[in-house]
Amino acid sequence: MTSALADKPSFWGSKVGGLPRPFWALWAGSLVNRLGTMVVPFTGVYLTQARGLSVAAAGLVMTVYGVGSLMSQLTAGVLADRIGRRATLAGSMLASATSMLALGYSTTLPAITVSMFVLGLVVDAYRPASNALVADLISPAERPRAFALLFWAINLGYSVGMTAGGWLAEAGFIWLFWFDAVSSLVFALLVWRAVPETRPEASHVGGGFGVVLRDRLMIGFTLVVLGNAFVYTQTFTMLPVAMTTFAGLSTGELGLAMALNGVLIVVVQPLVSDWLARRDPSRTFALGLAVMGAGFALTAFVTSMGWLAGTIVVWTVGEVITAGIPGAILAALAPEHLRGRYAGLFGFAWSVAAVLAPMLGSRLLALGQGAMWFTMGGVGVASAVAMLALAPAIRRRSAH
Known part of the structure; x- marks a missing residue:
């Protein structure tokens, strides 16, 4: 007689088992990438120290990068639906490698500016294609877990990459560009060799961004995502400024406290992702948004590294709860042949937030810590409420 225990999946089997091989190629490529x-986080330092640009000139160049990023997601979404997910993803990685090296060897302001614009246009252009691939390859029940695993890989890779990037920068900035270019090429090769093209047949493809923009449910969800992105983007824009300028923390204390975010995600998320995947996605996302909002609101009271660490734990718990959920909701909302475009609009919300967060956040911070962080908390809670309001319609769409 077979034991009932034999029928149960192992602990790690329940976390990572049951997903197709092409997904794991995409996962491995995302991790390597x-x-x-390393280049983008150190861009400001590179431009001012290695290329001798003034702070004003560096700011202009980084603004141009932001313009490219705004165009990136919508353009890549169209390409993912028209020429294919695999071609778009691999092509964007090849273009990223080329633009990385072009920027690394550019010495004049015009050349640097053009390279930065192209880099902004291509460096994250893989995201709509990646989202569409997961939606194409994975069943609806497994999508939250699959997206959460991708989120985990990206966070793990970014944490290690940032540490290694600091060491490489000391040896010479050009090493950052070569390392980034090679990792992009590895991602492109993995996808091209191990991931099939999943785009629907051309005879079934119809519509365009007009269809996406007329989808009121998708527009509502995009606004929720924009609220989430606007709050979260403060972690690497205004939060460091506020903690060092107003709370009196040293950069070392700030870095040590912020390291908690990556550690908690890497350790905790794999333990809870399959359990969270079985919950209602809309309610789970709303809960995560509310917890994140609470964590950022508590930042108004930070006066020491310990207090900052406590607030980081709170909003990281919210981040862990939301991991993978938005991608699963997006996949449920999008028609199969328009998944690239829907993912492009989703990514566009994050690009807009990257522009708005420092612009509006700096003005709020000028009014004081309370104005800044209570506003962020309010945006988080408002986004959670809006998500709950959309939940019934999302459940109806998902059931079809």
Whole structure:
């Protein structure tokens, strides 16, 4: 007689088992790519120290990068639906490798500016294709877990890459560009060799961004995502400024406290992702948004590294709860032949937040810590409420 225990999946089997091989190629490529993500976080330092640009000139160049990023997601979404997920993803990685090296060897302001614009256009252009691939390859029940695993890989790779990037920068900035370029090429090769093309047949493809923009449920969800992105983007824009300028923390204390975010995600998320995947996605996302909002609101009271660490734990718990959920909701909302475009609009919300977060956040911070962080908390809670309001319609769409 077979034991009932024999029928149960192992602990790690329940976390990572049951997903197709092409997904794991995409997962491995995402991990390698984020391990090599070193150039963008160190761009400001590179432009001012290695290329001798003034702070004003560096700011202009980084603004141009932001313009490219705004165009990136919508353009890549169209390409993912028209020429295919695999071609778009691999092509964007090849273009990223080329633009990385072009930027690394550019010495004049015009050349640097053009390279930065192209880099902004292509460096994250893989995201709509990646989202569409997961939706194409994975069943609806498994999508939250699959997206959560991708989120985990990206965070793990980014954490290690940032540490290694600091060491490589000391040896010479050009090493950052080569490491980033090689990791992009590895991602492109993995996808091209191990991931099939999943785009629907051309005879079934119809519609365009007009269809996406007329989808009121998708527009509502995109606004929720924009609220989430606006709050979260403060972690690497205004939060460091506020903690060092107003709370009196040293950069070392700030870095040590912020390391908690990556550690908690890497350790905790794999333990809870399959359990969270079985919950209602809309309610889970709303809960995570509310917890994140609470964590950022508590930042108004930070006066020491310990207090900052406590707030980081709170909003990281919210981040862990939300991991993978938005991608699963997006996949449920999008028609199969328009998944690239829907993912492009989703990514566009994050690009807009990257522009708005420092612009509006700096003005709020000028009014004081309370104005800044209570506003962020309010945006988080408002986004959670909006998500709950959309939940019934999302459940109806998902059931079809």
